[in-house]
Amino acid sequence: MSMLLCSLCHIWTIYLVTVYKGCRLYSSRPLDAYALDESEEWWVGHFEYLRERGYMMRPRYRPGWKPSYDPKDIDEGMFAEDGQIMFHSAIMDALRISDSLVVAMKRVSTGEDQIAALFSDDAHKSDSRNHCVRIIEALPVPGDDAEKILVMVWMREIMDPRFRTVGEAIQFLKEMVEGLQYMHQNNVAHRDCSKNNMAMEANAMYTRRYHPVCPKKRYDWSGRALHHSRTRCPPRYYFIDFGQSRMYDPSQPRGAEYALKSGGYTPPEGLADTPCDPFSTDVFFLGNLIRTSFLDGDDYMDEPGISGFEFLRPLVKDMVADDPLKRPTMDEVAPRFFDIIDKLPWWKLRARAVKKDEFLLARPFRAVYHVLWTASMMLLLKPAIPSPNLLH
Template identity: 45%
Template sequence: MAESTRDTPDTPEHGLKLHGRLDQSEHFWRDHYQWLFEQGYELRSRYRPSWKPSWKGTKKPWDECTDGLYPLHNSAIDAQRRSDGELLMLKRTKKSLFPHETEIGLFFSTEPISGDPRNHCIPIYEILQVPDDDEIQIVVMPMLRVHDDPRFDTIGEAVEFFRQMFEGLQFMHSHNVAHRDVTFFNVMMDARELYIDRYHPCRPWRKLDLSANARHYTRTQKPVKYYLTDFGLSRKYKAEERPPQEPIIRGADKSAPEYKTTDACDPFPTDVYLLGNLIRENFTEVQLSPSETKRLGFQFMKPLVADMTHDDPSKRPTMDEVVERFETIRKGLSSSKLRARVVKAKDSPIAGFFRALSYWHRRVDFTVHGTPSIPTPAKPCSVL
């Protein structure tokens, strides 16, 4: 088991102002609480029309109560499936703004494509049409968490992350779908097996009841599967339409060179850039701000990442070429390199010392028991 990576809450600014009261963006969920309940999904108690804050009349702070916490995203919320208690994510989407989101999500969630192990698109369990607004749909999905929390323990764990993401984007491209928004928070993981304790969706470093930090294993102990999410900007083409020339639509990462030099581009090379830039910003060579910490030990990825982020889109490799080159890189890494600890440049000496102690204990155990240095992917989220 590894230590928790988060110690302090990240309360949204609006939460501090409202002190636990419902934000305007939450009124939709309150107004549809009963309808969602009838569809088989139960929201937290704060969205019940008759809700009374549990901290009222007590000395307990509102932000230490499960019904006081704000969702992490305005358009998405956690819910419990009534049939089995599984925690899920409900996402509100507007057809006129994102006309292709549910179509593409369902395409990758339908057999035989959904059962392909190369498929790393978040599975969609159900699409709910809101009864009082033809424009709004609710997408029901598994509860995922950001791909790098908890932190990567070994180089081999990160190598498996790279492999799965290269494979996932290659799979999308092989079906003529461009993602168009491959950014940090759209790359998630299924952490159900990774965590010993169920964690709270709004404070994922805490237990579901907020009583303590949620305990977890390392990815080597409990391998995970990573997913590409959010198809709001994605587009699907016919094979004969490639390469397409699409008007520029900027997602969260607006740094692609073609965004600054043209009004239209082929989104497939831009996808390659976006995934390469994600790795560059978080693993290889970007100068980070004083508040951020850079991971060390990933120099072996620099040549491939440099080609993926080439200023000229025509000179970037395709995802087929990326996968092929990465496989050569992966096979060239020694077992000792793969088992090496992921160190951050700004880790404090004291924290680094204790992390190193627990790491070496795990490493000896893994070596003795022959645990693979590159984790085998976990069982994927099923499509209901």
């Protein structure tokens, strides 16, 4: 029993240290977890090709790399820059050599990029309502006609760093409402539009580049990645991952689809195994995002929710109705959402976004600091709902 307790304490200690450092823990990997695996070797094998095309991967993924740590020492690998392992075998980060922009490179099957390419063309990318991730370029894979490498700007999780104000969160929701409405108006259903398939382009927020695997640290591992607030340097939000998306012929009736599980949640029509309009399922997932991330909390992700968003409850209730036929369309959701937002007073938008599990004794001190910070943002003429520039 004592040995078991010691083991559990050791695992918990490693977890706490990892969270503190802002890194991901790969507890399912063996002790030599920080040596290259098969998927990483694939990227190393394409290093020269990608460099010729203008992209430089981190030292770990360069031919002849030797670790700066003992590969069998999980503690050394965890805290070394070249021990940071990409968390998805099909995705790799790199610097664009021409301007040092951090990009994501994703291996996809040929044809899987069609929807992302559609919303990245000149006709769509300049439209401010379009919140589909932009493809910088699609690279052929040498000797493999079945795959491509999509190059995109590297993005962050939408909740990291946290929302400081109600207005900052409203900007995120505004862009997602606009974006999904825009997709539907162009006859495309995302079908997997939960939080895990939304991302934030936040380069303007950071004084120096952040590390793709440990985003709380600088890219060069020289210290903590410092950032401005979303109010001061607004980010921009995007839908990503169109592997399950469908495009429909507007001249034909839209076919029913079986709903997918997304972000840990299955819509009622999926539980009933009943096909329905995929646009209605998209509405459910977007409503469920608001419900779980802001109103009620997310049991699946162990997140408590954020106070101050009850004004969205009636709209969300309609969006997540059990009967898909009773849900509003995105063309109905959008004007209702904007009408609600337009009626919010400025002080509500600038109010602090408080997590529901926040330590009570810390609230008075954080409230005072928030008042001072809010005054500084108002002196700088920063709007309560941040207004980002369009990313081309």
